[in-house]
Amino acid sequence: MSYAPVTALMRGLKVLEAVNRLGPARLTDIQAATGLPKASTLRVLDTLRHGGYVTVTPDSREYLVAARTLSLSNNYRADEALLAVAAPILQELREATGWPSDLAFYQAGKMVIADTNRRPGSFSVNRKVGTRVSVMLTAIGRVYLSFCSDAERADIIDTLVASDDRDEVGAADHKAVATMVEQIRTRGYAINERESVHTIRAVAVPVLHDGQVLCSFNVIGLAQAVPMADFEKTYIPMIQAARQRIEAALSSRSE
Numbered sequence: 001m002s003y004a005p006v007t008a009l010m011r012g013l014k015v016l017e018a019v020n021r022l023g024p025a026r027l028t029d030i031q032a033a034t035g036l037p038k039a040s041t042l043r044v045l046d047t048l049r050h051g052g053y054v055t056v057t058p059d060s061r062e063y064l065v066a067a068r069t070l071s072l073s074n075n076y077r078a079d080e081a082l083l084a085v086a087a088p089i090l091q092e093l094r095e096a097t098g099w100p101s102d103l104a105f106y107q108a109g110k111m112v113i114a115d116t117n118r119r120p121g122s123f124s125v126n127r128k129v130g131t132r133v134s135v136m137l138t139a140i141g142r143v144y145l146s147f148c149s150d151a152e153r154a155d156i157i158d159t160l161v162a163s164d165d166r167d168e169v170g171a172a173d174h175k176a177v178a179t180m181v182e183q184i185r186t187r188g189y190a191i192n193e194r195e196s197v198h199t200i201r202a203v204a205v206p207v208l209h210d211g212q213v214l215c216s217f218n219v220i221g222l223a224q225a226v227p228m229a230d231f232e233k234t235y236i237p238m239i240q241a242a243r244q245r246i247e248a249a250l251s252s253r254s255e
Contacts, residue, residue: 010163011036015044017132019054020069024062035166079105082214083115085249086207090217091117093242097235102127103217104140106148109159109168111141114215134167135160139204140216143190146181147206147213153181189236194223201228203236205243209250217243 011034018033019025025033031041045063048054052068083103090101100118104111110132118127127133135141135156145153160171171177184190192202204218219235226234 011040012044012047014165015041016048016053016065016069019045019048019063020065021131023064024057024060026060026062030063079114079214082207082246082250086215086217086246087115087117089242089245089249090115093219093238096238097219097221099219099221099235101217101219102140103215104133104144105215106135106141106144106156107132109135109156109163109165111135111138111144111216118220134165136168136170137192137195138218139190139192139202140218142180142192143184143204143206144213144216145177146184146190147208147216149212188240191228191232192218193228199223201226201231203232203239205239207243207246207250209247214250 014034015030015036018030022029022033027038027042027045030045031038034041036044045054045056049056049066052066054063055066056063086103090103094100094117100116102113102118103115104113106112111134113127113129113131113133116127116129133141135145145156148156157171157174157177160168189203189205192200192204194201199222200220201223202218202220204216206213206216208214217239219239221231221235
């Protein structure tokens with residue numbers, strides 16, 4: 001079913017996400033992150049300030065999310081059973097590889113980080129629980145898109161195309177998406193070769209249960225530290241083994 005999204009609302013949410021991800025951040029940083037005109041960005045920020053969702057420091061004019069944003073997540077609950085199983089396994093994976101992992105669910109046009117064992121300051125971009133990241137530009141997004149059902153994939157593609165999000169423009173190229181999905185399903189994992197953040201590379205796998213993809217997780221490393229060929233050769237067997245352990249534990253719980 002096609003629909004026309006409320007453009008002003010989508011812009012407001014995009015700005016709020018940028019402030020949450022970047023803050024404290026100046027107007028120019030938020031504008032660059034959203035791709036919106038400066039006047040539109042400022043108008044949205046003023047509206048969010050008026051609503052109590054954003055605040056600004058009086059001295060440096062940097063924007064931060066305000067306490068009211070906490071109310072937006074009051075009823076959000078990630079799959080606690082899945083996280084209880086996955087978190088210790090991913091921590092062991094980090095200790096074995098030396099590199100961190102993110103676990104993410106798909107939600108409303110983005111992958112949402114539900115668990116991460118990154119350490120603050122270890123990367124140029126430090127994702128936190130709740131961070132929303134691109135489907136098309138990340139390994140965790142690509143592998144989820146590739147292993148979900150055909151019906152869900154079609155719905156996701158429709159959502160991404162309708163969003164007019166510049167990070168998701170690749171979704172409109174249906175032939176390229178089909179080729180990507182086939183390649184990822186064949187090899188069993190997805191790659192991000194410095195496409196979302198130029199300093200990092202990542203590989204990601206899906207977590208399946210009863211034939212359905214529940215989430216995806218990755219291993220992230222500094223591009224300058226490990227060549228991609230070595231990254232795949234060394235870490236793919238380890239990340240696949242972690243996936244198998246998570247899926248086996250979920251199956252045991254459901255028996």
